[in-house]
Amino acid sequence: VNADMIDSSEGELFVWRDSARDCHNKVRGFSMWPGTFLYMTIGDDEDSEPIKVKIIKSQVLEESGAELTNKIILGKAKKDGLMLICG
DSSP states (O other): OOOOOOOGGGGBOOTTTSOHHHHHHHHHHTTTTTOEEEEEOOSSOTTSOOEEEEEOOOOOOOOOOOOOOSOOEEOSSGGGOEEOOOO
16 A cells, blocks of 8 residues: 655644544654644733644543633643643
8 A cells, every 4th residue: 555655744733623532643653753743822922922842642531521622731640741622
């Protein structure tokens, strides 16, 4: 089977559009190369430049039923990392 070469831009996660399972699978599938990343802004300033954040590990939590938000929060424990709700 012939397939196109993977481009590094394919590693971008669109967490507010894709499901948590799709994002998690992309992190696993692209772990060696090209890796995965997302762009985010810090704070509420709409004029600030988005920063590129590399994602090296992910986990799908049980469905919470929470509404989609554009907030990324710290987990309750230090080992929990960052948490967000995917589309």
